Amino acid sequence: MSYPFKPDPRLDLTLERKLDAPRELLWRAMTVPEHVKQWFTPKPWLITDCEIDLRPGGLFRTRMQSPDRTEVNDRRCCYLDIVENERLVWTDALLPGYRPSGEPFITAVISLKPDGKGTRYTATAIHRDAATRNNHEEMGFFDGWGTVADQLAQYVKTI
Amino acid sequence: MSYPFKPDPRLDLTLERKLDAPRELLWRAMTVPEHVKQWFTPKPWLITDCEIDLRPGGLFRTRMQSPDRTEVNDRRCCYLDIVENERLVWTDALLPGYRPSGEPFITAVISLKPDGKGTRYTATAIHRDAATRNNHEEMGFFDGWGTVADQLAQYVKTI
Numbered sequence: 001m002s003y004p005f006k007p008d009p010r011l012d013l014t015l016e017r018k019l020d021a022p023r024e025l026l027w028r029a030m031t032v033p034e035h036v037k038q039w040f041t042p043k044p045w046l047i048t049d050c051e052i053d054l055r056p057g058g059l060f061r062t063r064m065q066s067p068d069r070t071e072v073n074d075r076r077c078c079y080l081d082i083v084e085n086e087r088l089v090w091t092d093a094l095l096p097g098y099r100p101s102g103e104p105f106i107t108a109v110i111s112l113k114p115d116g117k118g119t120r121y122t123a124t125a126i127h128r129d130a131a132t133r134n135n136h137e138e139m140g141f142f143d144g145w146g147t148v149a150d151q152l153a154q155y156v157k158t159i
Numbered sequence: 160m161s162y163p164f165k166p167d168p169r170l171d172l173t174l175e176r177k178l179d180a181p182r183e184l185l186w187r188a189m190t191v192p193e194h195v196k197q198w199f200t201p202k203p204w205l206i207t208d209c210e211i212d213l214r215p216g217g218l219f220r221t222r223m224q225s226p227d228r229t230e231v232n233d234r235r236c237c238y239l240d241i242v243e244n245e246r247l248v249w250t251d252a253l254l255p256g257y258r259p260s261g262e263p264f265i266t267a268v269i270s271l272k273p274d275g276k277g278t279r280y281t282a283t284a285i286h287r288d289a290a291t292r293n294n295h296e297e298m299g300f301f302d303g304w305g306t307v308a309d310q311l312a313q314y315v316k317t318i
């Protein structure tokens with residue numbers, strides 16, 4: 001059974017969108033590396049590599065690169081909860097195999113719910129405390145995650 | 160499916176014991192708060208409170224107290240993987256609901272395997288790097304976790 005997830009507005013940040021696509025298609029776009037590479041970082045940043053081992057404890061890696069190639073963010077996360085077409089949870093507090101990481105920041109929860117002919121897409125970032133949450137908001141959470149959701153909506157029209 | 164767990168000797172510490180008890184009994188001792196309180200910290204330290212929400216994402220809390228009550232360690236961990244009578248995995252890198260914690264140190268994996276009339280008990284502490292592993296060893300991992308395993312072996316004879 002999946003853990004019943006309840007975001008805490010003092011600690012968590014949530015972005016919601018209604019997307020004009022069936023959730024099975026969104027799920028594919030979220031869980032297949034060749035798809036993830038096309039939308040998962042705000043352009044013009046690029047994802048140059050993506051690895052997915054889709055099971056609890058498995059690796060979710062994305063290597064992001066700035067347009068001028070001077071900045072690289074090679075991010076290794078661990079999947080925690082996977083409910084096909086419904087919910088995907090991963091964290092950077094753990095590496096694959098549940099190993100504690102050196103740089104814990106968020107746990108991400110993406111949920112997909114049928115909504116008319118489309119899908120209600122809800123993306124939540126879970127933080128350890130209010131200071132981390134507020135810092136993430138100031139860093140541009142809504143702009144960044146919103147852009148990524150828009151890119152997902154555009155990309156799924158092409159697959 | 161459970162993640163196939165492979166300890167890395169450079170990063171992880173493992174304690175093995177053959178215990179003279181069936182694994183179903185050990186599992187009960189490990190997963191019911193009234194039992195956990197009796198053996199899970201080296202005496203004469205006490206566990207004064209224990210909460211268990213036995214599901215992935217659920218709380219594993221133990222409040223440990225020194226004999227003179229001057230030191231208290233109230234530890235909130237998150238269960239990650241639960242295979243009844245076989246494997247129990249939790250971490251202090253996450254709080255319940257998969258929230259990143261402020262003080263990540265280890266992920267613990269306890270595995271139970273039938274071994275003759277008894278059980279092979281294997282307890283592994285997974286660390287983020289070799290320095291943390293080595294520090295844990297110097298802090299007395301083998302003495303502490305060994306004492307706890309001995310206390311478990313003694314305690315299950317009484318239930």
